[in-house]
Amino acid sequence: MPTRRTLVVVAHPDLASSRVTAHLADAIGDLEHVTVHNIAATYPDGRIDVAREQQLLREHDVIVWQFPWHWYSVPAVLKSWIDQVLEFGFAYGPGGTALHGKTLQLVTSAGGPAHSYRTDGHNRFTIAELLRPIDATAHLTGMRLATPLVLFGARTASDEDLSLHAKQYRALLTP
Numbered sequence: 001m002p003t004r005r006t007l008v009v010v011a012h013p014d015l016a017s018s019r020v021t022a023h024l025a026d027a028i029g030d031l032e033h034v035t036v037h038n039i040a041a042t043y044p045d046g047r048i049d050v051a052r053e054q055q056l057l058r059e060h061d062v063i064v065w066q067f068p069w070h071w072y073s074v075p076a077v078l079k080s081w082i083d084q085v086l087e088f089g090f091a092y093g094p095g096g097t098a099l100h101g102k103t104l105q106l107v108t109s110a111g112g113p114a115h116s117y118r119t120d121g122h123n124r125f126t127i128a129e130l131l132r133p134i135d136a137t138a139h140l141t142g143m144r145l146a147t148p149l150v151l152f153g154a155r156t157a158s159d160e161d162l163s164l165h166a167k168q169y170r171a172l173l174t175p
């Protein structure tokens with residue numbers, strides 16, 4: 001099978017202040033078939049070049065959304081990107097087939113520990129439940145949603161935990 005071209009959309013409001021997202025992005029940056037795309041740095045004023053983003057999506061088979069978990073959801077910078085880029089006629093609606101057959105891989109990190117993301121835990125819902133809007137988005141746009149890669153307890157993760165997780169991420173993107 002040919003190598004699947006992979007676009008990693010890194011969505012952190014301020015990557016310079018990030019520990020986890022920055023480390024994970026560094027861990028996969030040298031993979032030949034991977035394009036790492038930091039959207040907050042590319043569009044500091046929030047004005048997204050929609051045509052450019054849509055072209056990037058067309059050129060890749062696997063789309064990764066890599067982001068810190070903010071208020072039980074994606075950060076505003078990614079929500080804004082989704083709102084603007086996944087347009088009617090491109091991602092859904094008549095003729096909106098550009099994303100059909102692609103894989104959507106979510107890579108995220110949450111401050112809460114794994115046991116807090118259970119029905120009987122502090123956060124009451126599992127990550128899969130909280131990700132249902134993205135599940136619906138993948139379905140509407142014809143993408144296959146892969147099992148998300150989640151680092152729980154992100155704030156207290158040791159350097160060793162982080163390195164191990166980065167290795168898993170790299171393995172996930174390596175054919």
Ligand SMILES: Cc1cc2nc3c(=O)[nH]c(=O)nc-3n(C[C@H](O)[C@H](O)[C@H](O)COP(=O)(O)O)c2cc1C
Binds near residue numbers: 017018069154155
């Ligand atoms: C604005 C904001 C909202 C957050 N919301 C959540 C949340 O809803 N649940 C959670 O488990 N962690 C939450 N966190 C913690 C982040 O997910 C965590 O700090 C992040 O994954 C660490 O990644 P980074 O080093 O790349 O910033 C939040 C952090 C910020 C700054």
